[in-house]
Amino acid sequence: xxxxxxxxxxxxxxxxxxxxxxxxxxxxxxxxxxxxxxxxxxxxxxxxxxxxxxxxxxxxxxxxxxxxxxxxxxxxxxxxxxxxxxxxxxxxxxxxxxxxxxxxxxxxxxxxxxxxxxxxxxxxxxxxxxxxxxxxxxxxxxxxxxxxxxxxxxxxxxxxxxxxxxxxxxxx
Amino acid sequence: xxxxxxxxxxxxxxxxxxxxxxxxxxxxxxxxxxxxxxxxxxxxxxxxxxxxxxxxxxxxxxxxxxxxxxxxxxxxxxxxxxxxxxxxxxxxxxxxxxxxxxxxxxxxxxxxxxxxxxxxxxxxxxxxxxxxxxxxxxxxxxxxxxxxxxxxxxxxxxxxxxxxxxxxxxxx
Numbered sequence: 001x002x003x004x005x006x007x008x009x010x011x012x013x014x015x016x017x018x019x020x021x022x023x024x025x026x027x028x029x030x031x032x033x034x035x036x037x038x039x040x041x042x043x044x045x046x047x048x049x050x051x052x053x054x055x056x057x058x059x060x061x062x063x064x065x066x067x068x069x070x071x072x073x074x075x076x077x078x079x080x081x082x083x084x085x086x087x088x089x090x091x092x093x094x095x096x097x098x099x100x101x102x103x104x105x106x107x108x109x110x111x112x113x114x115x116x117x118x119x120x121x122x123x124x125x126x127x128x129x130x131x132x133x134x135x136x137x138x139x140x141x142x143x144x145x146x147x148x149x150x151x152x153x154x155x156x157x158x159x160x161x162x163x164x165x166x167x168x169x170x171x172x
Numbered sequence: 173x174x175x176x177x178x179x180x181x182x183x184x185x186x187x188x189x190x191x192x193x194x195x196x197x198x199x200x201x202x203x204x205x206x207x208x209x210x211x212x213x214x215x216x217x218x219x220x221x222x223x224x225x226x227x228x229x230x231x232x233x234x235x236x237x238x239x240x241x242x243x244x245x246x247x248x249x250x251x252x253x254x255x256x257x258x259x260x261x262x263x264x265x266x267x268x269x270x271x272x273x274x275x276x277x278x279x280x281x282x283x284x285x286x287x288x289x290x291x292x293x294x295x296x297x298x299x300x301x302x303x304x305x306x307x308x309x310x311x312x313x314x315x316x317x318x319x320x321x322x323x324x325x326x327x328x329x330x331x332x333x334x335x336x337x338x339x340x341x342x343x344x
Contacts, residue, residue, distance in 0.1 A: 014190025015183035025215030043197030
């Protein structure tokens with residue numbers, strides 16, 4: 001099954017994290033491949049790194065604003081590593097996970113940091129054996145067409161818009 | 173700060189769970205008050221019950237379809253217990269938690285199982301000291317007006333609609 005969390009509102013990543021916890025709670029194995037977010041920045045990562053049955057791969061350099069400050073070349077290199085990890089799973093570990101989460105892959109696709117045909121092919125193969133969650137704004141039409149559950153997380157209101165800054169424990 | 177996860181799509185509860193994990197990951201104390209969901213049914217609950225710094229109160233009888241099968245009198249009794257717990261926190265433990273999650277309280281409010289003025293008063297008081305997440309469809313206009321972040325989780329697509337049943341690890 002393929003699940004897509006998209007939209008401009010809050011909740012795409014946190015819903016994926018909740019889904020990981022749910023899956024682990026049933027004793028299933030889970031894999032999280034995270035783009036653009038370093039594993040020592042977000043609060044949830046301190047907990048996730050300690051949970052059994054979760055393989056956690058984070059492809060980002062340390063700075064949290066990595067995505068906004070980095071050269072395209074370096075972002076593409078990180079994305080290539082993430083896609084290689086996914087290829088490895090599809091080739092060698094396709095029966096291993098109950099759930100594979102592809103964090104922010106919608107953004108990587110939208111900005112052409114990963115190849116659409118590559119990703120679609122891998123996701124289609126993997127989805128025969130595993131549930132997949134793909135997060136990030138601006139999900140591609142092809143992915144939406146192929147998905148089983150798509151949620152558009154729509155911002156009705158956000159204090160950011162009043163010029164306030166991100167809160168520890170809420171936004172990160 | 174008050175955060176509302178509402179809408180007809182998937183992700184309201186899982187985003188709240190993700191937010192709990194994020195908050196705990198920073199070492200904050202969290203309280204989860206859950207209506208309509210028994211603590212031994214959902215996968216995530218097996219993990220949540222083991223995490224430090226989380227106080228977890230579940231107000232539901234055992235059967236997962238509790239809400240659909242129960243008498244109004246019994247549902248109201250459960251909701252009254254949940255509101256009492258919230259009153260207790262506001263009176264005696266108002267400085268204790270970084271985050272308080274009120275799971276499915278939007279539904280309880282919509283169906284008049286809890287008093288709107290009671291809930292608004294408690295939420296307003298508590299929000300001076302603590303972040304609050306309220307989940308469930310059909311959030312009330314008054315709560316939305318008072319909230320800082322509101323996300324409408326809109327269903328674009330769901331395999332349920334093809335008559336398929338809920339999957340373990342995905343929907344529960």
